[in-house]
Amino acid sequence: MTIRLFIDGAAGTTGLEIRERLAPRKEIELLTLADKDRKDAKKRSEILNDADFVILCLPDDAAREAVSLIANDRTRVIDASSAHRVAEGWVYGMAELEPGQSAAIAEAARVTNPGCWPTGFLALVRPLVRAGLVPHDWPLSYSGASGYSGGGRSMIEEFEDESAANYTHTAYRAYGLTLAHKHLPEMQKHARIAEPPIFQPAVARVMRGMISEVPLPLNALPRRPSAATIEATLQEAYRDSKIVRVLPTVDTSAVHIEADSGTDRLTLRVFANPDTGHARLIATYDNLGKGAGGAAVQNLNIMAGLDPTAGLVL
Template identity: 55%
Template sequence: MLPKVFIDGEAGTTGLQIADRLRQRSDIDLISIDPANRKDIDARARMMNMADAVILCLPDDAARLGVSLVTSKNTIIIDASTAHRTASGWTYGFPEMDKGQRAAIRASTRISNPGCYPTGVIALVRPLVMRGLLPPAHPVTVNAVSGYTGGGNAMIAEFENADAPNYTSDTYRIYALGQKHKHPPEMMRHGRLANLPMFTPAVGRFAQGMIVEVPLPLWALPRKPRRADLYAALADAYNGERFVRVVPLAESERLTGLEPEGCNGTNRLELYVFGSDDQARLVARLDNLGKGASGAAVQNLNIALGLDEWAGLEA
């Protein structure tokens, strides 16, 4: 019998992308709720408890409610919201984060899908902290820009629907100006940082794709690492990974710029080490709806169900 998978919140941006990735699969049974019953708690609970795996694509409070509706001890829950990314009892769904992370995901029934921005930050800084090149207490700054689909249906309408009352012609916009954002605690915990990083996000007038950048003044770090040292730490951490590519220094040096849409439609995460031996620019590029959301959820689902990890995903 094929494992049954239910997406709670299938009509949202992430839910639709996950459904598209799963619908053509022959190794799972994707079950759906009648659209008329999407807000019926009892109907949702029935669907969840008959499923082998549930993917929550909901706002935080609705995700917490969704978890409470699952009474079956065998049902795997993958939560794409921010509600459980630093919560006790939940396994962080970034398989490449550590050598033992896949085994932890495989053994868990509560998996939190990483955020798109934190995926890039953690991928860049965690290996450096673990190798002693970046002190956990170093004041880390994160500069990043994402496509507007990261804001969900409301922001998509804001950028795409000229008839919408909040339609905007902005080409680029910074936000979270009061430094109150849900991502830094996730970055801090899983990046092994001692303090919240300073996070300066922006949104651009493009649908998908993102760039996450961590600038590092190497001269200010205690061990004064060179750019090659940072590259070596990243290359070693992700050696053999299909979805994470650490771009060779020689290839990076040939680039004169980097646009954010280069990984769109894939589950690929590209890591770059630009700069010099005095000042390094660590950069991650990914699809905010791919490795940053739906692709990561499908990868976690595959691992948790014991299926081919690469099924339904493009590197």
């Protein structure tokens, strides 16, 4: 059986990433729209309704518009924008998030792809909240750095095009300084916590890759969990996953932002000082892999009843 797929926004960073992964696959027929027809609502509507699956790689408003153009109950949608990540009627597309999440994705007509930043936060925090090791109302913070490709064409230009007005020589810059980042509602809802974390994102002068972390004062938590308990809880949560892995704490010298660059995996690590009871939970992944395009391909595989890891680099 051949799957007819249309990527709306295939010329953008995420769309190109997804197309590259899917192009060699014989079981998927990629539908395309000529450049001159991209803004023609009638032709966009026709191709959206002709597809079995649609992946939206669009700005939020354009993604909402695309969904409104689908007039049948057959075309299934994966939205890679942030338009529907906390919307009713959409299944959250992080298969590892909860027991049964993959089954829910498999049956869904509308799936919203996770944001790159929430992916690391949820992978680290949700199992601990679910197990009661971190109270749902505990004040959490979350920080890290992403490759600049996560900002799309404008940010790639900022870091690569020396002739551009917005070109920068900086190696690393913090942003989200209003503490009102658009990913916060998504993190709060899907981690099932009372308040959003204090979020401290940054972008680094590296094309792709991501490192993010959640610090925990283990001795201050009500159940005073050990680092070994935290690590074991994460290992149990992801024991059946081929994509998420929990590495034992062996090398404490460094963790690099490029550790999982060029792959679709997500790696979790737990570091702790037993004397102070302080712990750092660290996630590494590719902002265009498990943080975007790789996650969309994984969701497509699940929805289509295929091997979830088909076409992924692990």
